Amino acid sequence: xxxxxxxxxxxxxxxxxxxxxxxxxxxxxxxxxxxxxxxxxxxxxxxxxxxxxxxxxxxxxxxxxxxxxxxxxxxxxxxxxxxxxxxxxxxxxxxxxxxxxxxxxxxxxxxxxxxxxxxxxxxxxxxxxxxxxxxxxxxxxxxxxxxxxxxxxxxxxxxxxxxxxxxxxxxxxxxxxxxxxxxxxxxxxxxxxxxxxxxxxxxxxxxxxxxxxxxxxxxxxxxxxxxxxxxxxxxxxxxxxxxxxxxxxxxxxxxxxxxxxxxxxxxxxxxxxxxxxxxxxxxxxxxxxxxxxxxxxxxxxxxxxxxxxxxxxxxxxxxxxxxxxxxxxxxxxxxxxxxxxxxxxxxxxxxxxxxxxxxxxxxxxxxxxxxxxxxxxxxxxxxxxxxxxxxxxxxxxxxxxxxxxxxxxxxxxxxxxxxxxxxxxxxxxxxxxxxxxxxxxxxxxxxxxxxxxxxxxxxxxxxx
Amino acid sequence: xxxxxxxxxxxxxxxxxxxxxxxxxxxxxxxxxxxxxxxxxxxxxxxxxxxxxxxxxxxxxxxxxxxxxxxxxxxxxxxxxxxxxxxxxxxxxxxxxxxxxxxxxxxxxxxxxxxxxxxxxxxxxxxxxxxxxxxxxxxxxxxxxxxxxxxxxxxxxxxxxxxxxxxxxxxxxxxxxxxxxxxxxxxxxxxxxxx
Numbered sequence: 001x002x003x004x005x006x007x008x009x010x011x012x013x014x015x016x017x018x019x020x021x022x023x024x025x026x027x028x029x030x031x032x033x034x035x036x037x038x039x040x041x042x043x044x045x046x047x048x049x050x051x052x053x054x055x056x057x058x059x060x061x062x063x064x065x066x067x068x069x070x071x072x073x074x075x076x077x078x079x080x081x082x083x084x085x086x087x088x089x090x091x092x093x094x095x096x097x098x099x100x101x102x103x104x105x106x107x108x109x110x111x112x113x114x115x116x117x118x119x120x121x122x123x124x125x126x127x128x129x130x131x132x133x134x135x136x137x138x139x140x141x142x143x144x145x146x147x148x149x150x151x152x153x154x155x156x157x158x159x160x161x162x163x164x165x166x167x168x169x170x171x172x173x174x175x176x177x178x179x180x181x182x183x184x185x186x187x188x189x190x191x192x193x194x195x196x197x198x199x200x201x202x203x204x205x206x207x208x209x210x211x212x213x214x215x216x217x218x219x220x221x222x223x224x225x226x227x228x229x230x231x232x233x234x235x236x237x238x239x240x241x242x243x244x245x246x247x248x249x250x251x252x253x254x255x256x257x258x259x260x261x262x263x264x265x266x267x268x269x270x271x272x273x274x275x276x277x278x279x280x281x282x283x284x285x286x287x288x289x290x291x292x293x294x295x296x297x298x299x300x301x302x303x304x305x306x307x308x309x310x311x312x313x314x315x316x317x318x319x320x321x322x323x324x325x326x327x328x329x330x331x332x333x334x335x336x337x338x339x340x341x342x343x344x345x346x347x348x349x350x351x352x353x354x355x356x357x358x359x360x361x362x363x364x365x366x367x368x369x370x371x372x373x374x375x376x377x378x379x380x381x382x383x384x385x386x387x388x389x390x391x392x393x394x395x396x397x398x399x400x401x402x403x404x405x406x407x408x409x410x411x412x413x414x415x416x417x418x419x420x421x422x423x424x425x426x427x428x429x430x431x432x433x434x435x436x437x438x439x440x441x442x443x444x445x446x447x448x449x450x451x452x453x454x455x456x457x458x459x460x461x462x463x464x
Numbered sequence: 465x466x467x468x469x470x471x472x473x474x475x476x477x478x479x480x481x482x483x484x485x486x487x488x489x490x491x492x493x494x495x496x497x498x499x500x501x502x503x504x505x506x507x508x509x510x511x512x513x514x515x516x517x518x519x520x521x522x523x524x525x526x527x528x529x530x531x532x533x534x535x536x537x538x539x540x541x542x543x544x545x546x547x548x549x550x551x552x553x554x555x556x557x558x559x560x561x562x563x564x565x566x567x568x569x570x571x572x573x574x575x576x577x578x579x580x581x582x583x584x585x586x587x588x589x590x591x592x593x594x595x596x597x598x599x600x601x602x603x604x605x606x607x608x609x610x611x612x613x614x615x616x617x618x619x620x621x622x623x624x625x626x627x628x629x630x631x632x633x634x635x636x637x638x639x640x641x642x643x644x645x646x647x648x649x650x651x652x653x654x655x656x657x658x659x
Contacts, residue, residue: 015647016640021622024640026647029656036541038497047634052644058658064495077495084497095659116656128540128564144542144568146633154637156644160620192482193534193560226537228563253654260652292482292537313481313533313581320480410539412491429538431486433509 002267004164005231006199009139013122015156022158028121030151031107032059034085036126040149041088051092053155059089060097062106063412067375067402070100105378105404108132108346113380115245119234119261129346131222135215137234137264162228163273165198169206171281179214180445183221184286186278188296195227202232206280212241213352220347221428224293233265285460288430288443290321299460305329324432325440333458340423341372341453343446345409348426349377353446354385358393360450360461365398367456372399375407411436424452465573467630471554472600473527476517477588481532488544502543503550522595530587531558536565545572555601559584570623583615
């Protein structure tokens, strides 16, 4: 029978199947960080259980860590959470990349860069942006702390079979339009709940042409429209990216793995429960104006009138969003001035993203009164960027060149917006207060972020 | 997990859609390493507004939250469920929930009930007019009752059984430990090993 990529990955991981019960799936890789794991380890200890497969488990420190130094975590509660992870990893024999380690970084940047993320795998993490790893053609999804404990104890998860949804992105992205614009435009088109109950496969010519970094940006934001996971079929781009990385198979193993990976793409004739079409060639730089990732518009548009939406729920949400964001309907988005520009996160904190931002800002200066923070997704990305001299481009422009971490993507570490401050951010969520209490977030691509930093208002590279 | 059969309580009308997990509990409250006391972070930003519905004395002691569509979208933080439970909620009713939040809630014995928007509107109107009106959530019958109205809701048999028996998933899975071991024996040799 013809099957989708996701169905193939699912089927090869079923440990136990019974009528009326969720399938029990084997988990190939479990990623941990400090925030969603402490209560899971406590649960293990209380039940007298061990970690079943420490060799399939890896941890890093990212959410609480500072990005201005590698030595001091000044907030005592953050420090306690980090120290708790360190103790738990030592006690249960789990590999940890702590602050200061050359492989430390945002969990969804750290895994792929080491070659830990491979096609056909099942990958989970107590973090909703685990969908990022689907860019390699695996089934990767975020879980809660109860499930973290479950995977630690059993290396499996009971899972109800999801529906299958195809996103067909035809055409080709125009020059200057990025994977981030694509996914923001998609979410704005379909809404934040459209993917619910589904595993999504992004396909079509525009997806095939994306780099691995671009694919990760797209898969990363699957959760922002409610999808459980977002997969992209592995191809030569995937294999070229993986080959030679620390945990990628070598020699004969590489050949065996390739044989398997090449069998994974969706069969012709496989049936999806639903389909979404998007024409990439029609896209332009895209930004959000509201307080959920579906409230976005082309940069060339204006803040919409909340009364123009079709349902009362949308109108109410838009009214509230415009008020929170302190915007007036009809204001051109290009007139919106920002205080902070943040380039980083598991969405856009990879080397390609930093290159893109650097190319835009090279030879320019960050506008007066604007703070621009460049936060590499991992220590390794930071080192690579420095080897290319990108840090000098940023610092010459007046931007801050910082250490790796989740940083301003979420208000858990010292990098936060002050109440009333407005940011252009390459992260994934523009929720109220996400980047700090009272902060206002516009989600943008790295290219738009860099142009915005120069102009001081939301802008595209073409505006410079 | 505490067994869940039928719950009767008063309800809070939260007339908002897209209540994401950052609103339910902001990130700054996620730093605790223990499992209790998360009620202080529940809707922390919104609760600073004295007019916010949860601050109104009429809704003190309510144990059912009635919210708009896409409740619990966003982050996977189970802390959102803990915050609601620690505050005293046993049930959340909304037209739709974020998947991860819903999964987390059912694992923790916080019953999330999906009812159509029209039913949610009726509940909002009813408990706004009369905050002392009780709502009955009957898991065995999969039905919500309020005043002279009732609405059926769906929940798969397996989740319902787990909730009604108060079962722990890890214990259920470990019944299949032999199957896990057998599966591990045939995993491909090229698979990733971290250590």
